[in-house]
Amino acid sequence: xxxxxxxxxxxxxxxxxxxxxxxxxxxxxVVSAGLAKACAILMALLGVVAVCVxxxxxxxLDRRFMLAAAILPGAYVLxxxxxxxxxxxxxxxxxxxxxxxxxxxxxxxxxxxxxxxxGLAIAGLGCMxxxxxxxxxxxxxxxxxxxxxxxxxxxxxxxxFGNYSAVVAMVALAGGLxxxxxxxxxxxxxxxxxxxxxxxxxxxxxxxRSAWVALPLMALLAxxxxxxLRLPRRPLxxxxxxxxLVAVLIxxxxxxxxxxxxxxxxxxxxxxxxTSARETSLGxxxxxxxxxxxQFLAHPLLGLGMANFRDAVAAAVAAGVxxxxxxxxxxxxxxxxxxLTTTGLLGTLAMLAFWIGMVGVFAGQRRALDPDKRLFATWxxxxxxxxxxxxxxxxxFASSLGALTFTVMxxxxxxxxxxxxxxxx
Numbered sequence: 544x545x546x547x548x549x550x551x552x553x554x555x556x557x558x559x560x561x562x563x564x565x566x567x568x569x570x571x572x573v574v575s576a577g578l579a580k581a582c583a584i585l586m587a588l589l590g591v592v593a594v595c596v597x598x599x600x601x602x603x604l605d606r607r608f609m610l611a612a613a614i615l616p617g618a619y620v621l622x623x624x625x626x627x628x629x630x631x632x633x634x635x636x637x638x639x640x641x642x643x644x645x646x647x648x649x650x651x652x653x654x655x656x657x658x659x660x661x662g663l664a665i666a667g668l669g670c671m672x673x674x675x676x677x678x679x680x681x682x683x684x685x686x687x688x689x690x691x692x693x694x695x696x697x698x699x700x701x702x703x704f705g706n707y708s709a710v711v712a713m714v715a716l717a718g719g720l721x722x723x724x725x726x727x728x729x730x731x732x733x734x735x736x737x738x739x740x741x742x743x744x745x746x747x748x749x750x751x752r753s754a755w756v757a758l759p760l761m762a763l764l765a766x767x768x769x770x771x772l773r774l775p776r777r778p779l780x781x782x783x784x785x786x787x788l789v790a791v792l793i794x795x796x797x798x799x800x801x802x803x804x805x806x807x808x809x810x811x812x813x814x815x816x817x818t819s820a821r822e823t824s825l826g827x828x829x830x831x832x833x834x835x836x837x838q839f840l841a842h843p844l845l846g847l848g849m850a851n852f853r854d855a856v857a858a859a860v861a862a863g864v865x866x867x868x869x870x871x872x873x874x875x876x877x878x879x880x881x882x883l884t885t886t887g888l889l890g891t892l893a894m895l896a897f898w899i900g901m902v903g904v905f906a907g908q909r910r911a912l913d914p915d916k917r918l919f920a921t922w923x924x925x926x927x928x929x930x931x932x933x934x935x936x937x938x939x940f941a942s943s944l945g946a947l948t949f950t951v952m953x954x955x956x957x958x959x960x961x962x963x964x965x966x967x968x
Contacts, residue, residue: 561589561648562658562967568951569662572707573669574686576697576944583645583951590644593651600963601647604904608646608957611900612639618893619849622886626848635940642950649958653965656718656915657734659922659955663715664734667741670696670708674748693750703945705751706933710952712742713761713929714922720771721918757932761925768921769910822866828936831875834865835884846887874938878931881938894939901927901953908960915966919959926952 564582571579593599601609616636623629673686674694682689686696693701715738746754765771807825815830838847838855847855856872859865874881882891905923908916930949933941940946958964 561652562655565654565658565955566662566665569666569711570669571697572944572948573666573673573696579697579944579947583641583947586648586951587641587644590646590648593648594644599647599651602963604907604961605647605650607900608904609643611897611904612643612646612954614893614900615897616640618886618890622845622849622890626845627850629850632849635943635946638940638946638950642954645951646954646958649955650961650964653967654919654955654959655967656721656918656959658967659959660715660718660734660738663711663718663738663742666711667708667715667738667745669741670704670711670745671741671748674704674708674745678748694745694748698942698944700942701749702751702753702933702937703942703948705746705749705754706757706929706937707945707948708742708745708749709751709754709758709761710742710926710929710948712739712746713758713765713925715739715742716762717765717768717771717918717921717925720765720768721921722770722772722914753933753936757929760932761929764925764928765921768917770914770917822868827866827869827872828876830865831869831872832877832880834859835875835877835880839880839883839887842887844887845889846883846885849885852885874941876937878934878939898927898931901957904957905960908962911960911962913962913966916960916962919956923953923956923960926956 564586568579568582568586571577571582616633616639619633619636623632673696677683677687677689677694677696678692680687682692688695688699690701694704695701696704698704698707715735719735719739743758746758803824807823815833853870856865856869860867860870875884878894879891882894886893902924905920905927908920909924911917911920926949930939
């Protein structure tokens with residue numbers, strides 16, 4: 544076949560044709576979920592080719608990434624084998640298995656830093672325009688849809704839209720601070736400010752409180768990147784002024800979301816049985832966490848079983864323990880409670896092994912001599928930090944496009960951080 548033989552003879556043949564795929568993938572995250580999925584499938588298929596042709600070498604660090612990516616889907620399969628099957632629940636976790644092949648593709652051919660930065664710029668600018676247009680026109684169909692006045696973009700939910708807008712902004716910030724990112728390495732100078740400003744504005748406009756919490760945490764990690772450049776004063780001041788202007792213009796909106804959250808928590812603490820306290824955004828979370836903990840205590844080793852979760856919720860609703868709205872939820876809006884409830888201690892340990900394994904993949908390369916390796920390692924840690932925050936007030940794999948975004952970015956950043964990955968400028 545032509546493609547495998549061309550790759551086997553000349554890995555640079557494919558490397559020269561891949562830089563456009565990542566920007567297209569990032570574009571899909573803000574305008575078309577179908578485009579993002581098509582790019583991810585293409586990268587995974589090319590990864591299969593990269594593994595099959597001669598010359599593919601898998602070392603200990605590769606195996607660590609592959610094991611960390613496979614352990615969580617493996618635990619879910621084991622849980623279903625013991626307590627009942629529902630294959631639909633494996634769809635989003637299986638993204639981690641596909642990410643292994645995306646990782647192996649870029650491990651073989653390299654990841655150009657500028658390709659990622661171009662994608663971030665497209666995503667940052669795009670998500671800001673989508674959020675502004677949706678709010679300006681009062682909502683609509685598709686990209687302009689609103690949920691309680693909050694823009695959703697192609698994620699079909701304001702939560703992941705705001706969360707990954709924040710990731711785009713802060714990953715771009717690290718790209719701007721990384722050493723060796725002049726025009727040759729970082730592309731046109733406007734790429735980074737576009738991504739930072741656009742992503743931050745979209746995260747603010749989304750009204751997603753988890754994104755607001757994650758923004759300063761990811762920024763702090765970027766500022767702690769070893770060997771980073773000094774903060775560029777003029778672009779920093781310009782970005783700060785623009786973000787402050789947006790915050791002032793929608794200050795009432797921001798304060799309203801914060802005050803709403805405080806009120807909901809206090810109301811639930813005052814009277815957990817009151818319908819008005821239970822059926823709010825945070826009230827539902829607190830109630831479901833309490834119920835989930837009780838289910839874990841009753842089924843500590845394996846949990847309720849992933850396939851049995853919805854039936855258990857439906858039974859609790861029928862008994863009046865939970866409000867009917869929770870029938871529509873796929874989880875309990877907390878990474879640990881979710882796993883303790885559905886997979887018990889065994890699944891929770893597998894989940895922790897995933898996080899520890901992935902942090903280990905990146906942590907060892909954070910002080911590499913090559914500035915590109917340091918940058919990709921920092922990007923990976925920032926993504927993990929952001930996702931950890933999001934999953935603890937939402938759920939891991941809470942949305943299909945969110946799962947795709949997380950797993951593809953994780954694979955690309957891990958491949959770029961590997962010391963043996965070819966450096967592409």
